[in-house]
Amino acid sequence: MAEKVIFHIDVNSAYLSWEAVYALQQGASVDLRDIPAVIGGNEKKRNGIVLAKSIPAKKYNIKTGETLFSARLKCPQLVVAPPRYNLYMQCSEAMGNLLSKYSPLIQFFSIDELFLDYTNMDKHFGTPLQAAEKIREEIKNTLGFTVNIGIGSNKLLAKMASEFEKPDKVHTLFPEEIPKKMWPLAVGELFMVGSKTAEKLQSKNIHSIGELAQTDPQFLYGFLKSHGLLVWNYANGKEDSPVRNEGVLMKGLGNSTTISFDLLDLEDSFKVLLALTETVCTRLRRSELHATVISVSLKNSSFVSYSHQGTLPHATNCTKIVFEKAKELFVKAWKGEPIRHMGIHLTKLIESDFHQLSLFEPDPFPYKTLDKAVDDIRLRYGNTSIVRSSFLHSGFSPQQGGVIREDDYPMMSSIL
DNA sequence: TCTGGGGTCCTAGGACCC
DNA sequence: TCTGGGGTCCTAGGACCC
Secondary structure (H helix, E strand, O other), X not given: OOOOOEEEEEEOOHHHHHHHHHHHXXXXXXXXXXXXXXXEOOOOXXXXXXXXXXXXXXXXXXXXXXXXXXXXXXXXXXXXXXXXXXXXXXXXXXXXXXXXXXXXXXXXXXXXEEEEEOOOOHXXXXXXXXXXXXXXXXXXXXXXXXXXXXXXXXXXXXXXXXXXXXXXXXXXXXXXXXHHHOOOOEHXXXXXXXXXXXXXXXXXXXXXXXXXXXXXXXXXXXXXXXXXXXXXXXXXXXXXXXXXXXXXXXXXXXXXXXXXXXXXXXXXXXXXXXXXXXXXXXXXXXXXXXXXXXXXXXXEOOOOEEEEEEEEEEEEOOHHHHHHHHHHHHHHHOOOOOEEEEEEEEEEEEEHHHOOOOOOOOOOHHHHHHHHHHHHHHHHHOOOOOOOHHHXXXXXXXXXXXXXXXXXXXXXXXXX
């Protein structure tokens, strides 16, 4: 069997680039990519963090994930723009559309990253390197943002290659190039080696990806279990999952939020819990799924997290049923201490078609009709058009977590 | 570093069954 | 009541990714 050729395409500073392109199209005079700028949450709120940064911002040692407060200390003239997820989804989709003519096999890995299978496509667009250069240029010229493209014989090598020098670059990482291009890198640079694993490896005197590759996998298994075998395979460039363009079935979904002040009592906690339940159940219904397991997670003011989960007798997507269970779980989990962060997650999902009504359960039909009516009204008139009365004058948002519905952003009209 | 929000997968321990 | 072993499911927590 011929060797596969996989591309990994990664948008450079995605949110910031997309924001910059949109601003320029709207007549802005400065390009956010040319000045110290970041995309981040609300700077006034305690939970605002840096989601994306420009290269000039990087020169001030500003890091993704740090607080806006701390970023501002490093660079007082920093420009902070709020995120606009709808815009980013449109940009991502435009890129997917452009790429679909290069290969029928495309798999989104996140909003700003995707894999493309270029195996046996040489006769259409040239060698892999030629095709990648062509794609890089076309995205830049028609969509206005730059990408890095990594080329390899599997998804892992392609992904590692796209991380090399940035921005606006094409790199290869074929098996014969591994010792020279990948092995000298610090072990923490390897995909799936995060801070905890890197720390454990370093404590065993394994510092580079090459050293990891040369280590006895059984030794790794001893202290990292199956994850040790995974990263050993990756360090040796071994990975063989296919590029799949069919969406995999969702395993679970959840919403969580950091509250701008600590929750102290049951009444306020239940309001936030209800708001999160509304959001997550709306998403569940939109996906035409039912959930069996509900999990409520809490984080106290010392950043200690804990959770409780429970199983429903029957899968549901009904806000009221989920909320009743969530309240029960919250009461079980809560240690009576101030709460900074709350989340609700739904798992063990089944498709709505398989849902069976039980003769012995309360008829969910009235709730179903109510949920559907509320969904429809909110879809048509906006999220705030219909609100539970307990939220009126409460100081709490009736929906929490998730992406707030926004207007469409008219841009790149020739593509969209 | 006063530390978001969306996911996936794995593991350990306990319950429960044969 | 104590002993054993294997299998599965559930739960809580932790690691990783973007």
